[in-house]
Amino acid sequence: MKPKAAVVGLGFVGRAHVEALRRLGVTIFGGLGSSAETTASVCASLGLPRAYSSLEEVASDTNVEVVHLYTPNYPHFEEASRLLRAGKHVLCEKPLTVDSRESELLVSLAKETRRVGGVAYNLRYYPLCQEARALIEKGAIGRPNLVHGSFLQDWLLYESDWNWRLDPKLGGPLRAVSDIGTHWLDLVTWITGRKVTQVCADLATVIPQRQKPRGRMETFQKADPSNVEPVAITTDDYASVLLHLEGDVRGVMTVSQVSAGRKARLWFEIDGSEGSLAWNSEEPNMLWMGRRNAASQELPKDPGLMSAATRRYAAYPGGHPEGYPDTFVQLFRDFYGYVEAGDLQAPRSFPTFETGHEEMSLCEAIEKSAQERTWVSLGGE
């Protein structure tokens, strides 16, 4: 019997989750948006049976076993804590919190309450990202030496672009790094199985002043120019981070939200002693495998050509492209399968609160490195 769900946060990503849950046949009891009006209208349009009026109501709805949390970053900690204490499993949008103290507490609280915590690093669930990890595990590119790439967007290119993430009181002190950089870092460290040990970062606020609309904005939506006020921006439009990873792996990541024509392009290359892998999220159905002494290879997303362990992440045959919405289906299948099985000692294939906490620690190291213009080590190194 699949666990039953509620969704808190009904913006673009929250709605994506509702669809994905339905594809899996998960029952969704209700939703809670940023205001009573939003809640009512989105619940109606999505056909969700119950429009909650408060987090408290969600927490006390005994039908609900799993809560999906897609609010802005700041409230995550309070909300997730409340839900865990109420006995709910929590699947939270990234970044998990706004600092590592909070994320550490959530890790502990989940253990204490014996609830399952997940973080929506959904990009891992592109079938060929799963395959990239499997290929490295089986030695297909030898020993990984280098990781490099970028996550580029253009939705904040203009001074007139606005979103709550620009406000450090809602999004935290970092922006591009925490919003898209952590996707890249999570993906590449997970694929290579190597954690970051040292960082040296350069951050820039390319657009130091923006026009903030007086009403609330949806992610990826455009502002009404007639009702705005100038606001000084302190968060990062751009970052590049030199990386040292476990096992003598070196690398660099670039993130930007001001790169015209790049809508949401995460790209990585992993260079090993016997071959390379490269992939980009805007053409997710092809994985490039570089070879030195032979032709390089293009592996299509095709369950018939993928590893035995990963082909279940490709729901459709080769030549039938899968996309962003499908990543949530695969993530939730893993998460709900784990919750349903009920063995909290079993290894977790999905991104957990521990993952979320590691990413927060990384963000803090990046922030410190940029401020002090120096290398910063992670953890005890």
Next chain:
Amino acid sequence: MKPKAAVVGLGFVGRAHVEALRRLGVTIFGGLGSSAETTASVCASLGLPRAYSSLEEVASDTNVEVVHLYTPNYPHFEEASRLLRAGKHVLCEKPLTVDSRESELLVSLAKETRRVGGVAYNLRYYPLCQEARALIEKGAIGRPNLVHGSFLQDWLLYESDWNWRLDPKLGGPLRAVSDIGTHWLDLVTWITGRKVTQVCADLATVIPQRQKPRGRMETFQKADPSNVEPVAITTDDYASVLLHLEGDVRGVMTVSQVSAGRKARLWFEIDGSEGSLAWNSEEPNMLWMGRRNAASQELPKDPGLMSAATRRYAAYPGGHPEGYPDTFVQLFRDFYGYVEAGDLQAPRSFPTFETGHEEMSLCEAIEKSAQERTWVSLGGE
């Protein structure tokens, strides 16, 4: 109130439909597979409440308003007729029937019974195919002059590959043409708004004998080589068809199911007096627009960059790839919206039984042209 559904045919495509219906919040009452065992196991795994035991049962289930029909081609006619007479709206997999006499009868019967008939030419519902049509309508490439392209697959490359479509008793006298060629023809004639008037075709059975497994095979699955029998093949592995379209448009289409490395690649180019469009289904989130006296353009699937009339077909922001599963969601939204509105005089934006009938007429003209090695005109021309 969204109309309620049942699904007949529970193979790969049938399951895709179930998922897509759920994303739209459509209630599915039950399913019917190719055998009692299949029905039971697929209905259980998909969580469909009712496992039907016969088409008759579906037809007489008064809860059901729309039936999705994904059986092999031959039974379509009998099944669709029965369902229409029972008062069901029918959304049928392509090709609609195995000959144009049948498809014409279905068109008439749907009118007579005042039911809505649709055919699952879902590729139209890639957002950038919708946009291509809108761009041509608004004159973005001037007058269309040429259409060319192909639909290539490799799943029948080897003598040991088998599928029911290879058997003319199940699939009809044509195979590559009716299975994938009609997708291409539907897509390109719909995008350009021009029907085919004349064809000159060359068909080939590249692999004249295959090893047929003694059990039943799923599309895109592999046979057990130990239990096969040799069978002579008469249907087309390959076809190229010279085309004349309304409005002095010329063109050519190539289809093949034996092109190694092409998993399911539909590609078209439309050359107009002021520009060109090119698109390919394996990278569906980019539309190329050729220009003579300026740089050519890459239009991403981005609702913010698409025409007002088509952006609703892109469910996610730019940079968030959509794929094959999403096309069914968009198709069904159009179809169910039409059924729900209930005005049978309203223009239909989705592919209808008339579309299905036109494609059958085209198939017959192609078959005749190939047999007689001559040009064949469509309709009264």
Next chain:
Amino acid sequence: MKPKAAVVGLGFVGRAHVEALRRLGVTIFGGLGSSAETTASVCASLGLPRAYSSLEEVASDTNVEVVHLYTPNYPHFEEASRLLRAGKHVLCEKPLTVDSRESELLVSLAKETRRVGGVAYNLRYYPLCQEARALIEKGAIGRPNLVHGSFLQDWLLYESDWNWRLDPKLGGPLRAVSDIGTHWLDLVTWITGRKVTQVCADLATVIPQRQKPRGRMETFQKADPSNVEPVAITTDDYASVLLHLEGDVRGVMTVSQVSAGRKARLWFEIDGSEGSLAWNSEEPNMLWMGRRNAASQELPKDPGLMSAATRRYAAYPGGHPEGYPDTFVQLFRDFYGYVEAGDLQAPRSFPTFETGHEEMSLCEAIEKSAQERTWVSLGGE
């Protein structure tokens, strides 16, 4: 000692030949252009020692052993005949003549005079086209089954575009077919080692009237719109040709000079029983090799990765792109090496007058097929 050369025809291609000859260290004695003024100015700008005043002068220059002929198509026959009789080897621009009677006579005359005739089907000399041929010869894709592709340009898209090739009195009765179609046909039949046996063609004059400038135009240059006259056009802007080749190979070729954004894009795909090859002249340094049961491959132009027999056609290491100018260097190296060796019985690796004659026969079959709207067999078949 490398044979010494003269160049007749000093347009765009003629100048490309001069550069290529110099890269090989071939001495060029002089040039002859379309008028005394052109001859004088181009010879001066290229630093050619002698500006000839007539073909007769070239023919009687005893220094000259090889003459490169890049005049319009019509005079080729008279000029080549005169030069052969004067004892010159002749390397002629394609198409060799304007009909197969002429080309047959040139084949005979070259034999009789014991001179070497070549035709500038230079595209064969892209290193990866050489490699494609070698790969097929060694069975890398099994038995070739299908050939398809196109050669698309946009330089004649507008009614105001003009070039001597539009005039059948200079270019012959065909245009797109003879100018670019013969490149495609030569390339694909040479790579596969299979000749065309039957054709069924559809030709179209997309722009039936053009504005002809009153002065002479260079290929790829733009006309002065103030000094033009309307001219009815009879030659083909577009053609698609269904093909049967030796060994049960089927295929189709499309050519167009009115496809916006396609500057000069020759693309082919060859589908075999074990794999496929695809290549496109606008990205000539990559050859795609399709596979069914494995990742497909990207072979870069890299002598270290090419076959032993073909790597000499790649003059630079991998990652150092070679282009159109380099194809002439490779062609001339083959041609001059042959002339220098002096053994007229040795097999010829370059395109010969026999090649040119075959292409003329193909053109005539295509023209006949289009006029009669029927299949036409080549030769005795």
Next chain:
Amino acid sequence: MKPKAAVVGLGFVGRAHVEALRRLGVTIFGGLGSSAETTASVCASLGLPRAYSSLEEVASDTNVEVVHLYTPNYPHFEEASRLLRAGKHVLCEKPLTVDSRESELLVSLAKETRRVGGVAYNLRYYPLCQEARALIEKGAIGRPNLVHGSFLQDWLLYESDWNWRLDPKLGGPLRAVSDIGTHWLDLVTWITGRKVTQVCADLATVIPQRQKPRGRMETFQKADPSNVEPVAITTDDYASVLLHLEGDVRGVMTVSQVSAGRKARLWFEIDGSEGSLAWNSEEPNMLWMGRRNAASQELPKDPGLMSAATRRYAAYPGGHPEGYPDTFVQLFRDFYGYVEAGDLQAPRSFPTFETGHEEMSLCEAIEKSAQERTWVSLGGE
């Protein structure tokens, strides 16, 4: 009258220069290789009239006005100094010297002797790199904000790969940075018109020990494994460098010689306030121009579509790819045109000894930054 040349250094690049000079009609008097045998055989195969026996002989050959210098990095300084003092103009392979003291002296010496010094940063001469610079100058992407990219190779991936550049006594203390990194830095700073002001670098020797062949190796050639000795490697296989440029531009560059499948791929992206540019040297005939509120663009190398100031760098029409060999032709045309004009006060469009000196200063800053694990400022900043 074009200046006359000699070539010192007859490896792969030296031979490329000979070809390029001949395409321009420059007379080459002779060559000098790394040994008497090399000199004799290469001069014979290239048809160079004189095989010099020493640099002294070149310096005293009064026919020669320009000397092309393609020896390993260390001797550059002595050789260039000797040639300048003998009254020769010098076109030197990059890097100009092995430290900035030497390069500064060469800048002074060239001024003093009134000779012209050039450095072969030939990649600037890809037509679309010229166009990128022109587009930025005319404001096509607004104010540049970010530059990022990489130059990746794989020819030193294996422990068994060897080349003189690996030996710091011949190549200097840096390798990937000085050999390919300076190409990237020169190209991007030249295109944007912004110099580097600060760097923070991470360098790695991925393969700390290699097998050195006992004989001499040609660049891009393979060693005989039976006659090698193990050598500890100290130079960089990999580097990533955080960059600050004039005008608040931020960026990062990655270079590697151990990235399988990347033969010699220089890629850059320049993100501006109104658009972006991206280009890659393995597909040099296309420039991507990113747009936020419109379709992005693909500009082909087509003189008809390029800026008035740059189209002369495209020698062939659109659709006719140009490659690596063509860049030298364009570079030399600029350089020889300047020498021929004789006005030493005129602005120089080609990379000069000053360019070479700036690159050496950059290399030293990168080396220092990597050693001290800190940011380093250039010049007086």
